Amino acid sequence: MKILLFGQSGQVGWELQRSLAPLGELIAPERGHRALQADFSHPEQLAETVRQARPDVIVNAAAHTAVDKAESEPELAHRVNAIAPGSIAKAAHEVGALMVHFSTDYVFDGSGTRPWSERDGTGPLSTYGRTKLEGEQRVAAICARHLIFRTSWVYAARGGNFAKTMLRLAKERERLTVIDDQFGAPTGAELLADVTAHALRATLQDGTKAGLYHLAAAGETTWHGYARFVLEQALAAGVELKASPATVDAVPTSAFPTPATRPHNSRLDTAALRAAFGLTLPHWQSGVARMLRETL
Numbered sequence: 089m090k091i092l093l094f095g096q097s098g099q100v101g102w103e104l105q106r107s108l109a110p111l112g113e114l115i116a117p118e119r120g121h122r123a124l125q126a127d128f129s130h131p132e133q134l135a136e137t138v139r140q141a142r143p144d145v146i147v148n149a150a151a152h153t154a155v156d157k158a159e160s161e162p163e164l165a166h167r168v169n170a171i172a173p174g175s176i177a178k179a180a181h182e183v184g185a186l187m188v189h190f191s192t193d194y195v196f197d198g199s200g201t202r203p204w205s206e207r208d209g210t211g212p213l214s215t216y217g218r219t220k221l222e223g224e225q226r227v228a229a230i231c232a233r234h235l236i237f238r239t240s241w242v243y244a245a246r247g248g249n250f251a252k253t254m255l256r257l258a259k260e261r262e263r264l265t266v267i268d269d270q271f272g273a274p275t276g277a278e279l280l281a282d283v284t285a286h287a288l289r290a291t292l293q294d295g296t297k298a299g300l301y302h303l304a305a306a307g308e309t310t311w312h313g314y315a316r317f318v319l320e321q322a323l324a325a326g327v328e329l330k331a332s333p334a335t336v337d338a339v340p341t342s343a344f345p346t347p348a349t350r351p352h353n354s355r356l357d358t359a360a361l362r363a364a365f366g367l368t369l370p371h372w373q374s375g376v377a378r379m380l381r382e383t384l
Contacts, residue, residue, distance in 0.1 A: 095150030198351020
């Protein structure tokens with residue numbers, strides 16, 4: 089089996105290189121690659137890359153993920169998040185490949201307190217959310233053989249993340265202020281990659297499993313709860329901090345105005361994914377604790 093991976097240098101793409109490698113020949117072109125192009129600002133080149141490689145599976149982990157920056161460069165965000173996935177999907181359909189694509193909780197309006205299911209109506213609040221929604225819609229409409237995974241609050245040991253930021257600030261300051269009215273589940277890139285590999289293999293064996301799924305760690309928290317947990321783990325590991333979990337102050341979203349509107353409710357209902365693929369998703373704390381053990 090031949091697998092074409094886009095976005096291999098990102099947090100999720102990096103882990104996908106590991107999880108997909110045992111399944112077959114993995115091709116991960118980089119931007120500027122002489123033979124195979126992976127420049128998402130030129131979607132037409134991506135389709136040609138698919139036609140040249142003729143893979144059995146295409147995994148797209150590339151995206152314009154700078155949520156606030158997308159507000160000031162909507163054309164680029166649209167090209168990368170919507171037009172490019174559509175271009176890949178068209179070529180995937182032409183060569184008969186299964187396409188895997190990642191989307192986001194930002195396709196919803198963040199209202200209510202109930203976890204969002206795949207059947208719920210969408211209503212993105214930002215350019216990022218709107219372009220990601222259009223991207224998944226294009227993939228679903230053009231390439232019938234697809235897996236689309238919506239996820240939330242992604243982190244990885246590699247690169248920057250919220251936990252590392254909180255630890256840095258806690259070493260510099262005696263008090264921190266963190267938002268407490270946005271709810272979601274921190275989801276590790278490792279988990280996303282491992283579930284993707286499992287679901288991909290199962291879908292190749294049973295095409296009826298293709299479709300849209302929500303994929304996130306179990307449980308829920310706020311950014312405030314997330315920050316407190318990170319500091320608790322760090323202190324337990326003997327890390328010296330100026331701030332403590334008790335000195336993390338809870339504030340509303342309005343305390344940190346941003347160009348892009350964040351959804352308050354990013355909870356995702358993963359029942360469909362768990363039932364279709366026979367999975368048990370670990371609680372968010374276990375993944376974050378493991379990541380911290382690797383980085384502290």
